[in-house]
Amino acid sequence: MVVREPGAEPRAAGMKDVAAAAGVSLGTVSNVLNRPDRVSPVTRAKVEAAMAELRFVRNESARQLRAGRSRVLAYVMLDGSNPFFTDVAAGMEDAADAGDLSLFLCNSAHQPSREAAYLGRLEQQRVQGILITPVDPDAPVLHEIARRGTPVVVVDRTPDGTALCSVAVDDVHGGEIAVRHLVEQGHERIAFVGNHPSVGQVRDRRLGALRALSAAGLGPDHLVDLTTSALTVADGRGAGERLAGLPAPVRPTAAFCANDLVALGLLQTCANLRMRVPDDLAIVGYDDIEFAAAAAVPLTSVRQPRRRLGRTAAELLLAETTETGHEHRQVVFTPELVVRASTLR
Amino acid sequence: MVVREPGAEPRAAGMKDVAAAAGVSLGTVSNVLNRPDRVSPVTRAKVEAAMAELRFVRNESARQLRAGRSRVLAYVMLDGSNPFFTDVAAGMEDAADAGDLSLFLCNSAHQPSREAAYLGRLEQQRVQGILITPVDPDAPVLHEIARRGTPVVVVDRTPDGTALCSVAVDDVHGGEIAVRHLVEQGHERIAFVGNHPSVGQVRDRRLGALRALSAAGLGPDHLVDLTTSALTVADGRGAGERLAGLPAPVRPTAAFCANDLVALGLLQTCANLRMRVPDDLAIVGYDDIEFAAAAAVPLTSVRQPRRRLGRTAAELLLAETTETGHEHRQVVFTPELVVRASTLR
DNA sequence: CCTCCGGATTGAAAGGTTTCACAAATCTGG
DNA sequence: CCAGATTTGTGAAACCTTTCAATCCGGAGG
Numbered sequence: 211m212v213v214r215e216p217g218a219e220p221r222a223a224g225m226k227d228v229a230a231a232a233g234v235s236l237g238t239v240s241n242v243l244n245r246p247d248r249v250s251p252v253t254r255a256k257v258e259a260a261m262a263e264l265r266f267v268r269n270e271s272a273r274q275l276r277a278g279r280s281r282v283l284a285y286v287m288l289d290g291s292n293p294f295f296t297d298v299a300a301g302m303e304d305a306a307d308a309g310d311l312s313l314f315l316c317n318s319a320h321q322p323s324r325e326a327a328y329l330g331r332l333e334q335q336r337v338q339g340i341l342i343t344p345v346d347p348d349a350p351v352l353h354e355i356a357r358r359g360t361p362v363v364v365v366d367r368t369p370d371g372t373a374l375c376s377v378a379v380d381d382v383h384g385g386e387i388a389v390r391h392l393v394e395q396g397h398e399r400i401a402f403v404g405n406h407p408s409v410g411q412v413r414d415r416r417l418g419a420l421r422a423l424s425a426a427g428l429g430p431d432h433l434v435d436l437t438t439s440a441l442t443v444a445d446g447r448g449a450g451e452r453l454a455g456l457p458a459p460v461r462p463t464a465a466f467c468a469n470d471l472v473a474l475g476l477l478q479t480c481a482n483l484r485m486r487v488p489d490d491l492a493i494v495g496y497d498d499i500e501f502a503a504a505a506a507v508p509l510t511s512v513r514q515p516r517r518r519l520g521r522t523a524a525e526l527l528l529a530e531t532t533e534t535g536h537e538h539r540q541v542v543f544t545p546e547l548v549v550r551a552s553t554l555r
Numbered sequence: 556m557v558v559r560e561p562g563a564e565p566r567a568a569g570m571k572d573v574a575a576a577a578g579v580s581l582g583t584v585s586n587v588l589n590r591p592d593r594v595s596p597v598t599r600a601k602v603e604a605a606m607a608e609l610r611f612v613r614n615e616s617a618r619q620l621r622a623g624r625s626r627v628l629a630y631v632m633l634d635g636s637n638p639f640f641t642d643v644a645a646g647m648e649d650a651a652d653a654g655d656l657s658l659f660l661c662n663s664a665h666q667p668s669r670e671a672a673y674l675g676r677l678e679q680q681r682v683q684g685i686l687i688t689p690v691d692p693d694a695p696v697l698h699e700i701a702r703r704g705t706p707v708v709v710v711d712r713t714p715d716g717t718a719l720c721s722v723a724v725d726d727v728h729g730g731e732i733a734v735r736h737l738v739e740q741g742h743e744r745i746a747f748v749g750n751h752p753s754v755g756q757v758r759d760r761r762l763g764a765l766r767a768l769s770a771a772g773l774g775p776d777h778l779v780d781l782t783t784s785a786l787t788v789a790d791g792r793g794a795g796e797r798l799a800g801l802p803a804p805v806r807p808t809a810a811f812c813a814n815d816l817v818a819l820g821l822l823q824t825c826a827n828l829r830m831r832v833p834d835d836l837a838i839v840g841y842d843d844i845e846f847a848a849a850a851a852v853p854l855t856s857v858r859q860p861r862r863r864l865g866r867t868a869a870e871l872l873l874a875e876t877t878e879t880g881h882e883h884r885q886v887v888f889t890p891e892l893v894v895r896a897s898t899l900r
Numbered sequence: 901c902c903t904c905c906g907g908a909t910t911g912a913a914a915g916g917t918t919t920c921a922c923a924a925a926t927c928t929g930g
Numbered sequence: 931c932c933a934g935a936t937t938t939g940t941g942a943a944a945c946c947t948t949t950c951a952a953t954c955c956g957g958a959g960g
Contacts, residue, residue: 222703222704265702265703267678267679267703268679269620269679269681270676270679270680270681271615271616271617271619271620271625271680271681272616272620273679274616275614275616275617275620280616282676284659290641290644290645290660291638291641291642291645291845293636293638296635296636296641296662297636299635299662300635300636300662300664303662303664303669307669312661312672312673312676313661314629314659314660314661315635315659315660315661315662316657316658316659316660317641317644317645317648317660319645319648324648324652327657328657331615331627331657333612334612334613334614334615334618335615335616336614336615336616354610357610358567358610358612359567443845443846443849474846474849475849477851478849478850478851478853481851481852500636500788501788501819501846503788504788504819504820504823505823505850505851506822506823506826506850506851506852507826507851508823
């Protein structure tokens with residue numbers, strides 16, 4: 211039994227206490243923990259009994275201090291409430307599990323200040339590496355962190371230059387296959403619903419859309435921009451109302467949305483206003499989140515290999531920490547179109 | 556300029572290096588960091604210059620080791636891909652920000668082994684406290700961790716006993732208001748769609764449903780159980796098909812779903828099978844996630860104060876770390892019904 | 901000129917673990 | 931029964947920061 215002085219603080223027991231209780235040296239306790247095979251079974255049993263007795267909990271800070279770094283990865287995600295990013299995170303978890311590492315998730319929620327706070331904390335924590343979908347992929351802070359010794363992998367964005375590893379998806383191609391499909395379905399006036407194309411992603415998807423039109427002999431005037439302020443369900447609803455307000459001769463017969471949330475909002479407005487999908491308006495989303503398939507009219511969407519994206523990013527990070535003479539790699543996946551009812555008459 | 560020996564390891568600079576570079580003692584560097592007012596401006600400037608020069612990054616492990624604990628909270632969530640939990644996490648972030656703490660998210664994804672791994676890692680990390688929606692709210696490990704000194708707050712579940720703080724929502728009441736509403740709309744045969752009611756939540760929601768029926772003078776046979784294996788969109792789809800297969804005289808005219816994912820799945824099947832909502836089947840969901848309002852037929856749902864749940868949980872945790880003579884509290888919120896088109900003819 | 905005071909700075913200890921060279925004990929084979 | 935090999939166990943140093951008592955210094959007051 212543990213006898214505790216009345217009123218004494220139940221200060222956590224350390225290896226020293228365990229060693230004393232088991233009647234062995236500190237080094238032996240360490241061996242039990244880290245190289246159990248180097249310790250005789252009987253000694254090991256004594257030590258383990260003492261650990262249980264004293265409720266010993268290893269002090270990770272001290273370990274890290276000695277080891278120089280931790281066994282933790284972190285993913286700083288742009289938007290924890292977008293299922294796309296949680297799926298990416300799930301892929302990272304797969305890789306982290308395989309490497310006996312823990313993955314901590316941090317949600318910057320699009321706020322640069324929060325992102326910066328997390329990055330600082332993580333760097334000070336000496337995490338093994340940082341995965342991030344940054345608010346601004348070209349922010350110099352990412353390079354600074356990498357230069358100071360914490361590997362950084364950019365996820366779902368491609369920063370300028372080749373000084374960082376990154377994993378992304380070919381957004382131009384995604385836009386292209388989406389709109390090619392719509393053109394093949396006979397549409398000639400197509401709305402592009404998304405926020406201002408200063409963001410690389412949206413710009414690229416739109417670019418792909420224009421290419422597909424051009425390939426079909428249709429000029430850029432066949433793409434009707436419906437610009438939103440962000441990429442949320444509410445933005446999609448708003449865009450839907452504006453679209454419905456257009457006079458019939460100029461109203462697009464199809465919409466390509468910059469992500470699924472926008473597409474779902476648009477779909478909802480269509481339902482409200484009794485516009486039939488796909489008959490009155492065909493809709494293509496982007497990301498293929500689970501809710502896209504689960505919509506009342508299942509959504510055609512450009513699927514990104516979300517889980518794979520995450521897993522690959524984590525693997526690149528691990529490679530960077532183990533390889534000598536690591537070369538930064540920029541991996542680009544190719545998205546594919548998943549055709550569902552929202553575009554099939 | 557930093558001059559680096561060719562081939563020398565760019566070992567990270569510590570406070571010792573900063574002190575040497577600035578020509579002051581170690582203690583002074585520490586003072587610059589922790590009590591800048593105790594240091595003369597000129598010295599401080601020198602030290603800060605040296606820190607910038609050497610790209611000094613504070614070593615959090617060493618700090619923690621000395622301080623005894625970290626400035627990190629963690630939330631071990633049950634299902635990172637369910638928007639309900641990410642919203643709860645957002646509330647925690649609010650509270651953590653206010654207390655100058657970082658919140659790390661860990662996703663157990665319903666896997667006990669992963670949950671256990673995270674808990675171990677967090678305890679070793681000496682985090683300031685653990686928030687958790689556990690796979691099993693009555694698992695003894697939670698109490699053990701708390702007894703060893705890391706505060707634990709259970710979120711969205713109520714464990715047996717009063718040995719832990721917890722924050723939950725009154726599920727019996729939630730079930731009651733949902734079904735009362737359906738009864739008021741004239742429904743007398745109501746399906747209950749959820750997994751096996753061994754889980755406390757589902758059991759309570761079902762219990763509330765029965766109470767509402769009883770209060771309206773309807774016996775328990777008016778509740779038709781459609782049991783699913785989990786609470787996913789796919790389960791909802793499956794339940795919808797079974798429901799549609801029932802002969803008209805016994806087929807329920809309304810469904811109360813144990814969460815919104817199931818309700819969305821059910822809604823989708825209705826759309827496929829040309830069953831009109833709410834005319835042929837009224838649907839009530841649970842949680843009121845964003846996608847519930849965004850569905851083609853906006854979903855009536857029992858709203859839990861998700862963000863508030865998270866914020867309160869984090870606040871309880873902070874209280875536990877600061878208060879002397881802390882009393883564990885079990886906070887229970889009351890849910891409310893949000894009525895939308897899926898139940899209004 | 902001396903003392904005393906307060907602010908600025910210093911030096912050393914402490915915190916819990918890992919590592920590693922070394923000592924002790926046990927075993928192998930001759 | 932001994933030399934040498936092998937298996938166990940030991941003790942001290944190192945990791946980087948924070949804290950705190952002690953020292954230093956310039957100036958005010960006597």
